[in-house]
Amino acid sequence: MSSPLDRQVGTPATSVEDLPIWPAAWTIAAFSTHGRPDRATPGAPPRRRHKQKPVHMKILVPVKRVIDYNVRVRVNSTGTGVQTDGVKMSMNPFCEIAVEAAVRLQEAGVASEVVAVTIGQAAAVDTLRTALAMGADRAILVETAAELTSLDIAKTLRAVIASEQPQLVIMGKQAVDGDNNQTGQMLAALLGWAQGTFASRIEPAADSVHVTREIDGGLQTLALKLPAVVTTDLRLNEPRYIKLPNVMKAKKKPLETLPLETLGVTVRSHQSVLAMMEPPARGRGVMVESVGELVERLRNEAKVI
Amino acid sequence: MSVLVIAEHDNHALRPATRQAITAAIALGGEIVVLVAGSECGGVASAVAGVAGVSRVLLADAAHYAHGIAEELAPLVVAHAAGVSHIVAPASTFGKNLLPRVAALLDVAALSDVIAIESPDTFVRPIYAGNALARVQSHDPIKVLTVRGTAFDAAGDAVTAAPVVSLDPLPPTGLAAFVSEELTVSARPELTAARVVVAGGRGLGSGGNFALLERVADQLGAAVGASRAAVDAGFVPNDYQVGQTGKVVAPELYIAVGISGAIQHLAGMKDSKTIVAINNDAEAPIFGVADYGLKQDLFTALPELAHALEQLGAKP
Numbered sequence: 315m316s317s318p319l320d321r322q323v324g325t326p327a328t329s330v331e332d333l334p335i336w337p338a339a340w341t342i343a344a345f346s347t348h349g350r351p352d353r354a355t356p357g358a359p360p361r362r363r364h365k366q367k368p369v370h371m372k373i374l375v376p377v378k379r380v381i382d383y384n385v386r387v388r389v390n391s392t393g394t395g396v397q398t399d400g401v402k403m404s405m406n407p408f409c410e411i412a413v414e415a416a417v418r419l420q421e422a423g424v425a426s427e428v429v430a431v432t433i434g435q436a437a438a439v440d441t442l443r444t445a446l447a448m449g450a451d452r453a454i455l456v457e458t459a460a461e462l463t464s465l466d467i468a469k470t471l472r473a474v475i476a477s478e479q480p481q482l483v484i485m486g487k488q489a490v491d492g493d494n495n496q497t498g499q500m501l502a503a504l505l506g507w508a509q510g511t512f513a514s515r516i517e518p519a520a521d522s523v524h525v526t527r528e529i530d531g532g533l534q535t536l537a538l539k540l541p542a543v544v545t546t547d548l549r550l551n552e553p554r555y556i557k558l559p560n561v562m563k564a565k566k567k568p569l570e571t572l573p574l575e576t577l578g579v580t581v582r583s584h585q586s587v588l589a590m591m592e593p594p595a596r597g598r599g600v601m602v603e604s605v606g607e608l609v610e611r612l613r614n615e616a617k618v619i
Numbered sequence: 620m621s622v623l624v625i626a627e628h629d630n631h632a633l634r635p636a637t638r639q640a641i642t643a644a645i646a647l648g649g650e651i652v653v654l655v656a657g658s659e660c661g662g663v664a665s666a667v668a669g670v671a672g673v674s675r676v677l678l679a680d681a682a683h684y685a686h687g688i689a690e691e692l693a694p695l696v697v698a699h700a701a702g703v704s705h706i707v708a709p710a711s712t713f714g715k716n717l718l719p720r721v722a723a724l725l726d727v728a729a730l731s732d733v734i735a736i737e738s739p740d741t742f743v744r745p746i747y748a749g750n751a752l753a754r755v756q757s758h759d760p761i762k763v764l765t766v767r768g769t770a771f772d773a774a775g776d777a778v779t780a781a782p783v784v785s786l787d788p789l790p791p792t793g794l795a796a797f798v799s800e801e802l803t804v805s806a807r808p809e810l811t812a813a814r815v816v817v818a819g820g821r822g823l824g825s826g827g828n829f830a831l832l833e834r835v836a837d838q839l840g841a842a843v844g845a846s847r848a849a850v851d852a853g854f855v856p857n858d859y860q861v862g863q864t865g866k867v868v869a870p871e872l873y874i875a876v877g878i879s880g881a882i883q884h885l886a887g888m889k890d891s892k893t894i895v896a897i898n899n900d901a902e903a904p905i906f907g908v909a910d911y912g913l914k915q916d917l918f919t920a921l922p923e924l925a926h927a928l929e930q931l932g933a934k935p
Contacts, residue, residue, distance in 0.1 A: 386882060387747040396751055408864075463728045464719065490883075493746050493863065494731050499689065499719035508690055508794035511716045514857065524798060528857045529712045530811075530866070532802035536688065536795045548847065548864060549857055584728035588741065588754045596889065599910040605923040608895065608913050609931070616893045616910065618815070618872040619839060619928070 370426035371518060371540075373416040374480035375450065376471055377409035377432050379441040380491040389590045396590065405441045408486025410448070410553040411546040415516060416484050417449035418551065424518055427451050429478060433470050435459055439569065446564035447556045453567070454478075458574035464492075466581040468500035473577040475505065480541065482523065487512050487545040498545035508538035512547040620649035620739075621674075625696060625708040625717065628655065628663040630685060635812045636709030638773035641670055643766040644707050645774065646736040650674045654699065656692055658685035661783075668780040675781055681788035687713050690794040693720040698789060700725060703761060704739065710765035710867075711811075718763050727759035732867075734770040748863040748886035768811055769869035769890055803858050810861070813842035815872045818861055818888070821848040822877020822898065822917055826855060831921040832876060838928035844868065844888075846878045862887035877917045880905025897921075 381387055382402040390397050405413075419425040430445035432438045433456040442453035456470055475483070488495035502509035510516070510525030514533065517524040518540075526535045528547045538544075574581075602608045612619045622644040627634040637653075644651045651672050655664045656679040664678040677699060683691045696717070700706060706721060708714030710732045722729035734752075735743035741756045742764065810816065817836045819829055829843065836843050844866070845859040861868055863886040873891035878884060880896070880903055888894070889908050896909035899916045906912040913920060 381747070383883075387750040389751045396747060465723060465726075465728050468723060488864070490863065491747060493748065494719075494729075495715045496719035496722070496729050496731060499716060500723035500729075502690075503693060503720040503723035506794075509716070509720065510795075511689075512712060527712075530858060532800065532856070532858050534686070534800050535798040537798050538795050539793065547857070548851065548860075584759050585730070585755050585757045588756050590746075591743075591752045591754065593745070593749055593752055593889075596894075596908050597910075599894070599906070599908075599912055601906070601912045601914065605913065605915070605920055605927055608911055609924070609927045611911055612872070612893070612895070613931070616872075618893050619931070 371419070371424055371482055372427045372429070372478070372480045373419060373425045374475060374478055374483045375409070375412050375416045375428060375430045375445065376467075376483065376485045376497070377413065377430055377441050377445050378406045378486070378489045378491075379403050379432065379434060379438045380406045380489050383407050383490055389592050393589050393591060394587075403437070403440070405444050406486050406489045406491075408488060408490070408546050408548075409441075410444075411548070411550050412484045412486050413445045413448045413450060414551045414553040415544075415546060419516070419518065420449065425482075429454065429480065431456065431471070431474055433458060433462065433467055433574070442569055443561075443564050444556065446567045446569070447560045448554060449560075451567065453569045455569065455571045456574050456577065457571050460574070460581060462581055463584050464494050464496035465500055465584060466579070467497050468504055469581070470574065470577060470579050471497070471501050472504045473579050482518070482541060483543045484516070485543070485545055487547055498543050502543040505541075505543070508536075508542040510536060510538050510542060510544040513544050514547050514549045516544055516550070620704040621702065622647050622649050622651050622705040622707060623696070623700060623703045624651060624653045625692075625706070625714065626653050626655045626663065626667055627687075627709050627711060627713045628657060628660060630657045630660040631662065633663050633666045634709070634711075635773055635809070636711055636768045637667070638670060639768040639771040640707050640709045640714075640766050641672055641774040642771040643733070643736060643764075644705070645672045646771075647705050647707070647739050649704060652677060652703075654679065654696065656684040656695055657687075658682050664783045665780070668783050669777055671775045671777040673777065673781045676783040677786050678783050679786040679788050683791040684788065686797040686800070687717070688795050688797065689717045689720045690792050691789075692717055693724055694789055694792065695786075696721045697724045699786070700761060705762045705764065708765050710767045714765040718765050722763040725761055725763070727761050727763055728757065730755060730757065730762065730764040733764045733766045745886070748882050749889065750882065750886075767867055769867055803856060807836065808840065808842045810842045810844055810859070810866050811868055813868070813870050815839045815841035815874070816844050816861070816868050816870045816888070816891070817841045817874045817876065818844035818846065818878060819849055819854070819876050820846040820878030820884075821852055822879075823849060823854060824877075826853065828918075829855060831918070831925070834925040835874070835921060835928065838925060838932055839872070841872075841874075842870075846881070846884045848879075848881070860887075875905050875909070876921065878905050879903045880908065
């Protein structure tokens with residue numbers, strides 16, 4: 315389904331030929347979860363198939379500013395949205411994992427540059443500064459006041475990618491506000507790229523990246539042709555705490571602002587939110603005194619055992 | 620008007636979530652066509668053909684459809700989307716991986732985790748970890764939605780089977796290749812389909828202590844789940860996770876043990892019919908959603924509970 319948007323603006327940057335060739339044997343045994351031992355047999359040597367070698371891959375990390383994960387979100391009095399006044403905003407937790415993954419690949423010598431991008435109002439600069447303080451090299455704010463659907467965001471990212479030409483996009487699997495879990499898949503579709511969703515392990519190789527995915531029944535590993543889009547799941551890594559000197563350093567890193575209009579992306583209304591509602595509340599429960607009373611009530615009152 | 624449902628299966632058996640997606644499709648109205656794409660999955664197609672409400676089954680059988688790879692399946696779905704009003708799949712990792720890719724190829728938006736169908740273009744879905752429900756109207760010519768199994772009953776069996784039509788597979792895109800799979804093997808029921816779920820949190824203290832939960836689960840024929848904290852702590856694999864970013868369950872009975880009840884966990888289980896919370900912290904938010912709360916040390920309560928259930932089971 316190509317649309318006029320398919321041919322994007324922006325100068326096609328560095329041509330693919332400028333990129334170094336990565337011999338197939340170069341890969342990194344990417345970070346396991348939280349520094350815990352991998353699922354390999356206990357006592358087995360650490361999983362590391364190939365010698366680690368520097369390669370030069372540019373990584374784009376889209377990030378989103380959302381209501382902080384720990385805030386108890388409430389619907390506003392008019393039922394048109396949620397209360398946002400005085401509410402703490404933070405980087406979406408899955409985006410933090412994505413930034414961490416990209417920065418670790420850079421620290422391992424696999425990535426040459428990590429570029430963070432966000433789409434939103436000027437306040438989203440805070441989120442970009444967080445990404446820079448975590449280790450991203452530069453950042454791009456695509457500025458707009460419009461409420462965008464996942465598809466619009468994917469189209470906007472495609473326009474950024476047309477000029478940035480990354481080999482890998484790492485982004486969160488979902489944002490904890492809309493809980494959509496769509497943008498990465500849509501972006502991959504628009505670009506005709508492979509997608510590694512819900513990643514718990516990323517191992518870049520020569521012209522592919524192995525991604526282990528958290529699926530309902532367990533784990534699935536795919537080999538994706540590069541360039542590709544990877545979306546992060548919880549166990550990929552534990553994002554670092556930002557140290558104060560890095561906050562100071564982040565202020566000096568380049569941050570570019572592009573008005574959405576300059577990217578030539580046409581957004582259109584796909585859906586309207588007619589109302590927002592509080593979920594139905596549960597009735598008040600009872601505290602029981604003992605296991606005996608619990609079993610009795612479950613059997614005779616709730617009739618579930 | 621017709622609804623295209625994407626069947627979820629493992630090439631041998633249909634996943635129960637597909638039947639729930641078919642019920643959602645029935646609520647949308649119109650003819651229901653189910654696409655079964657896989658490898659040597661003719662048996663699955665026959666099974667779908669026997670589900671009530673299904674008008675036709677499309678079977679695409681090819682090696683590159685074996686592992687549910689979205690890069691291969693999405694073009695196939697798009698190729699059969701002409702004249703379709705809705706495309707529906709379960710809101711599982713399978714459906715969530717595939718349908719947004721399909722939607723983008725069709726240049727339409729997608730709706731995730733639909734829990735109610737109010738009309739053919741208006742749906743309700745949870746946002747902010749279920750702290751708000753959004754009523755959303757779609758203006759797209761094709762509505763692409765993943766539906767939550769917990770919100771729809773499983774479609775039953777039909778009296779007469781629907782016809783199965785074989786499709787020509789599309790050539791492989793080669794974008795993604797299957798490498799390996801590590802599936803959790805368990806004799807227990809699947810978490811999202813279980814009648815009873817027993818879930819543990821950080822309070823369990825270690826993966827080994829999940830054995831205490833399992834003893835209770837054995838007595839109840841229950842699935843075992845976990846909070847994100849327990850998964851993060853490495854006690855159990857991620858596919859145990861119940862919550863905003865894990866699985867959403869709504870069993871008859873949900874027993875939360877050593878789970879404090881973070882918003883993100885509640886998002887995955889608060890629609891359960893009866894909720895039991897066992898925690899030694901009287902202030903734990905989990906008690907706020909529990910029908911029955913027991914403030915007790917779980918290391919005392921769990922063996923007692925297992926014993927009490929064993930006694931019950933021993934009764935004639």
